[in-house]
Amino acid sequence: MVLWCPDWPVTASGADPHTPVAVLAGNQVLACSESARAQGVRRGLRRREAQGRCPELTVVEHDPARDARAFEPIVAAVEAMAPGVEVLRPGVCAWQARGPASFHGSEAAAAEAIIEQVAAGTGAEALVGIADGVFAAQLAARSGRIIPPGRSAEFLEPADVGLIDRPVLVDLLRRLGLRTLGAFARLPAGDVLTRFGTDAALAHAQAGGQDERRLAIRVPPEDLTVSETFDEPLARVDIAAFAAKALAARLHETLSARGLAATRLGVAARMSGGEELYRVWRHDGLLTADAIADRARWQLDGWLSRRGPSTQEDETGGVTHLSLVPDGLLAQAALQPGLWGEAGEGRDRAHRAASRVQGLLGPEAVLTPVPGGGRDLAERVRWVPWGDERVPLASADQPWPGAIPGPYPAAVLPEPVPAQVLDAAGRPVTVSGRHELSAPPARVAGVPVAAWAGPWPVDARWWTVTEASRRVRFQVVLADGRALLLVLSGGGWRVEARYE
Amino acid sequence: MGTALPADRNNPVAPGDRRAALAEVLRSGALAGKVRTATGGTGGPAGWPVPGLPGLLPRGLQHGQVVTVTGSAEVLLRLAGGVSGAGGWCALVGQPALARAGRAAAAAGVALERWLLVPEPGTRWADAAAALVGAVDLVVIAPAGPVPAALAGRLAARARQHGTVLAVYGALWPGPDVVVEAGGCRWSGIRHGRGQLRSRRLDVTAAIRGGRPRHITLGADTSDPAAEARGGLRLVTS
Numbered sequence: 001m002v003l004w005c006p007d008w009p010v011t012a013s014g015a016d017p018h019t020p021v022a023v024l025a026g027n028q029v030l031a032c033s034e035s036a037r038a039q040g041v042r043r044g045l046r047r048r049e050a051q052g053r054c055p056e057l058t059v060v061e062h063d064p065a066r067d068a069r070a071f072e073p074i075v076a077a078v079e080a081m082a083p084g085v086e087v088l089r090p091g092v093c094a095w096q097a098r099g100p101a102s103f104h105g106s107e108a109a110a111a112e113a114i115i116e117q118v119a120a121g122t123g124a125e126a127l128v129g130i131a132d133g134v135f136a137a138q139l140a141a142r143s144g145r146i147i148p149p150g151r152s153a154e155f156l157e158p159a160d161v162g163l164i165d166r167p168v169l170v171d172l173l174r175r176l177g178l179r180t181l182g183a184f185a186r187l188p189a190g191d192v193l194t195r196f197g198t199d200a201a202l203a204h205a206q207a208g209g210q211d212e213r214r215l216a217i218r219v220p221p222e223d224l225t226v227s228e229t230f231d232e233p234l235a236r237v238d239i240a241a242f243a244a245k246a247l248a249a250r251l252h253e254t255l256s257a258r259g260l261a262a263t264r265l266g267v268a269a270r271m272s273g274g275e276e277l278y279r280v281w282r283h284d285g286l287l288t289a290d291a292i293a294d295r296a297r298w299q300l301d302g303w304l305s306r307r308g309p310s311t312q313e314d315e316t317g318g319v320t321h322l323s324l325v326p327d328g329l330l331a332q333a334a335l336q337p338g339l340w341g342e343a344g345e346g347r348d349r350a351h352r353a354a355s356r357v358q359g360l361l362g363p364e365a366v367l368t369p370v371p372g373g374g375r376d377l378a379e380r381v382r383w384v385p386w387g388d389e390r391v392p393l394a395s396a397d398q399p400w401p402g403a404i405p406g407p408y409p410a411a412v413l414p415e416p417v418p419a420q421v422l423d424a425a426g427r428p429v430t431v432s433g434r435h436e437l438s439a440p441p442a443r444v445a446g447v448p449v450a451a452w453a454g455p456w457p458v459d460a461r462w463w464t465v466t467e468a469s470r471r472v473r474f475q476v477v478l479a480d481g482r483a484l485l486l487v488l489s490g491g492g493w494r495v496e497a498r499y500e
Numbered sequence: 501m502g503t504a505l506p507a508d509r510n511n512p513v514a515p516g517d518r519r520a521a522l523a524e525v526l527r528s529g530a531l532a533g534k535v536r537t538a539t540g541g542t543g544g545p546a547g548w549p550v551p552g553l554p555g556l557l558p559r560g561l562q563h564g565q566v567v568t569v570t571g572s573a574e575v576l577l578r579l580a581g582g583v584s585g586a587g588g589w590c591a592l593v594g595q596p597a598l599a600r601a602g603r604a605a606a607a608a609g610v611a612l613e614r615w616l617l618v619p620e621p622g623t624r625w626a627d628a629a630a631a632l633v634g635a636v637d638l639v640v641i642a643p644a645g646p647v648p649a650a651l652a653g654r655l656a657a658r659a660r661q662h663g664t665v666l667a668v669y670g671a672l673w674p675g676p677d678v679v680v681e682a683g684g685c686r687w688s689g690i691r692h693g694r695g696q697l698r699s700r701r702l703d704v705t706a707a708i709r710g711g712r713p714r715h716i717t718l719g720a721d722t723s724d725p726a727a728e729a730r731g732g733l734r735l736v737t738s
Contacts, residue, residue, distance in 0.1 A: 346637070350589040353635030354616055357628045365628075367617040369602035381602025386616065407697065408607055410573035412600035414619075440693060451690045453697070475697050481685045483697055498597070499687075499697065500573035 001097035001107075002134065003078060003114065004141035005071075005126045007031050008091025012070035013060040020054050025062035067091065077121035081114050092141075094134050107146055131155065135206040139163065152209030157182035164203040169196065181207040224258075226251045227323030233272035235318030237301045243322060244296035251324045252289035265292055266325035267299040272317030277303055279363075296324060298359025354386045374403065404456075404473065409485055409497035416487060416494035419445045431455050431472050431488055441476065444486070448479040455488070548586055548637070548665065552578030552609055556706045556716050557678070561638075563663035566656050568673050571682035573598050574608060575704055575718075576669050579680070580638055581609025583665065588637030591616040593629045595642040595669065626651055634662035642669040649674050679707045682718075 005011060009023040009031040020036035022029045029050050032041045039054040051057050067090035075093055079085050085095045100110035111128040118126045129140030132152040139159060140147050147155045159181045162170050178184045185208035193201040226247050234240040255262060268278045279299055300319065354366045366386040374380050380403065421429045423439035430438040435457055441449050454474030471489040473496070478484065483499035547560035553575065561567065561582060569576040576598075580590045590610060592599055596619040606612055616636065621628040625643065632639045633655060641655075652674050659666040668676065682704045689698025699719070707713040 346587070346589050349635045350591075350614070350616065353591075353632050356631045357618055357621075360624055360627055360631070361618070361621060365618055365620065367599070367619065369599075369605070369612045369615060369617065371602065371606060371612060381600070381606075381612070383599075383617065405696065406603075406607060407699070408601065408603035410577060410601045410604040411597035414596045414600060437693075451687070451692060453690050453693065453695050475690060477687050477690055477697070483685075483687055483700075497601075499700075 001082070001100070001111070001128060001130050002088075002092060002094045002137035002141045003074075003118070003126050003128050004138065005074065005091045005124055007033055008071065009062055009067055010060075011124060012067045012090065013063075015058055015060055019058060020056055021058045021060060022050055023060050023062050030062050064090065073122045074118055074124055074126070077118045078114060080121075081117055082110075088134070088138070092138065094137065097130050111146065132209055133206065135164075136209050153182075153185065154209075156185070156207060156209050161207075164207060166199065166203055169200050169203060172196075185209075224251070224254055224260075225323050225325045226254065227268075227321065229321045230319065233318035233320050234322075235304065237297075237304050240300040240304060240319050240322070241293075241297040243319075244300055244324075245293040247322060247324050248293035248296055249289055251292055251326060255326060260326075262292075262326035264327035265295055266327055267296050268323045268325060269300070269303060269319045270321035271303075272320045292324065295355070295359070296322075298356055302359045302362065358386065376403075404485065407499070409483075410500045411498040413495060413497060416496045419486065419493050419495050421486065421488075421493045429493075430491070435472065441474070444476055444478060444484065447482075449476055450479045451477040454486075548583045548588065550579055550582035551585065552581050553704060553706075553716065553718070556680070556704060556714055557708070558714075561665050562677070563665065564660035565677040566659060566666045566668065566673060566675075567678040567680060568668045568671070568676040569680045569682075570670055572685070572702060572704075573601070573669070574604065575680060575682045575702070576640060576667060577601075577605050577608035577610060579665075579667060580605070580615075580640060583638040584610045584614055587614075589614045589616070589635075590638040590640070591618065591632040591636045592640045593618045593621055593625055593632065593642070594644075595640070596620060598640075598642070598669070626655070629655060630658060633658045633664045633666060636664065638665040638667060640667045640669055641671075643671045646672055647674075675709075677709050681705045681707075 007017070010017055010021050010033045013021065013023055015021040015033075017033045018035060020033060020039060020041065022032040022036055022041055024030060024047055027047050029041060029043055029045045029047075031043065032050075036050075036054055036057060039057075041050045041054050041057065045053075047059065051059070068087075071087065071090040071093075075085055075087055078093060078095065082095045082100045085093050087093045097107055097110065100114065101107040104110040104113050107130050111130065115126055115128055118124055127141050127144040129137045129142070129145055129147075131137040131140045131147040132149060136147060136152040136156055139156065145155075157180065161173050161179055161181055161184050163181065164170060164184075173179075173184055178187075184204060187204065189201065189204060192204045228243060228247055230243065234243060251262075266278060268276070270276055300322075304318065358366050364385050367383040368386050369381045370384055372380060372382050420443075421441050422443045423429050424442040425439070427439065429441045432438075435455050437455065441452055443449060452474055455472035456474070458471045458473060471487050474486040474488070476484045476486055484495050485497040485499070487494050487496045547562040549560045550557050561579060567579065569579065580592075584590050592615070599617040599619040602612060602615075605615060616632070618625075618628045618632075625641070629639060629641050639659070655666060656675075658664075682702055684701075684703040686701045687697055688700065689695050701717055701719040703715065703717055705713050705715045
């Protein structure tokens, strides 16, 4: 029994399915809504072509994670009526028909009941198909048909050979003149295996309606969370850490008894003041008992010492309830350390230390710079918290006219500091709308100016009212050898950076 | 009792010959790279090269050293650039202004993907620094005030034990291994209302404990060649 939600990527994207919508993956249409299809948009079209056929088309980027997330409630709804649901891909799930069919009296009644349940629970439109194998049932679901037992081969016979999702094999079969699943299925199985290999033999069996692949059953996740309630609130870090260590050992035991390993760890604590705290820790490799204990301890250390040593006893109190929530579970055998990214001893050590400091000061306290584009010094290198993806906001490769050239200042002030810039007569220096200087600057904050250059105007985003900023920049070398980058905007001079 | 004992029951070589053989082995260099000090870190014997400050530290930055830098953040970044350029990891605790100078760091040779920043550690800077010392290859700290001797000793011991270079910027530190001072900065390329900051000369002195101070003048043109070609800045609106 297979449940199929038509145009799932479109539904998951949250766009109104009654308007023309297309989901694009890599500039090609992956899925489109019914009304877009009516106007000639097809799967595989390029963005421009699709927009040409349907000018009012809404275009959404494909996000597999979003599809999977949105599909979860539907799986849960099905699970409420049928045990052992397997997700084939977001939008399609399968389960054994026998149980629900005997419960509802017939397969048709069971299908009807599940469609209703899904519609009532999630509001999603779905079709159900029943056939002997998962492959045939998927095809049956597209038309909402129920194929009687033993008739699947007959049902598959006229279908296009392209439905077996193997482009290379399909291309070959087409060139051999085999255009339907039936024609492919009539080839002797032994010849298919020797000529095309195991995968093709599997496809051959599917085309003959005989895939007896056992469903890999999705077991509803067990509650693996370990928790502990403390009668006496734990206010001291070392005592809390000791409790966390015991919990970590228990969690690790629970996980390894099931052959699982966690890649993420949630630490949740309830404080005696009633505050609920929760933070998730990510890890590249698998979390060992010690790693779990370390993270729990760092987190507790961060939470408890954040409040300040003097006030911790009376005001917020300590931890009354602590739980460790494993997440991102993997079968242990499938896990290989350093699966992605640069692995190495140096990186591991740095990562551990950075995580430790994040536990002390919060995840935003440890940063790593990412070069990007922009006219401001601050824009040209962006900070991202350690552990997040290093993606620049704007490309550094494009020309950024008006950006300051090298050599670059080694101290970029977080908040530009106001400074007084006076001319030789002691009057404040101003710049007119035509970038004319009232008089050469002679003193900056009381220090004589040895050399200066400017004004260099930066008119960024003049087309928007809110983001527009008109500024002029100056470079100034003072008599004591210091060099400054000054900026004048809104009539006020500020020191933006120092060349140290 | 009065007679000499046989030279060695197990080894027929006389004591004097043995000493000579040992001296021979030590001289031959067969042990080079195989022996390291008991407290030595993970690195090799040569230390980190510092190509950004040519001739200043002839043996490079040694693992586990404490270096104080005053007078120029760029010199500090060049030290970090040497470690980073050789594949090491660097971290900066405090100094939000220096942390923001990512462009200057990249120009000094620091690989930004191996540059960890803790710009605002607040009162827990020592904890943050202690966590990073021993995990990365160079840690820059910039304490706001004088550092208590006990804390300084603890951090330095930890750095020595793990082979991490501890670079102290702009603060006094009891008993550093290397003192780097920069000064006498002279800018060129800028005049009254014309040109732009193009390059500078900087006098840098390094005093290694137990050695004579070395002095270099940094005068390399650090400006952006593309900007040179364009002839400086232009009036642009976009």
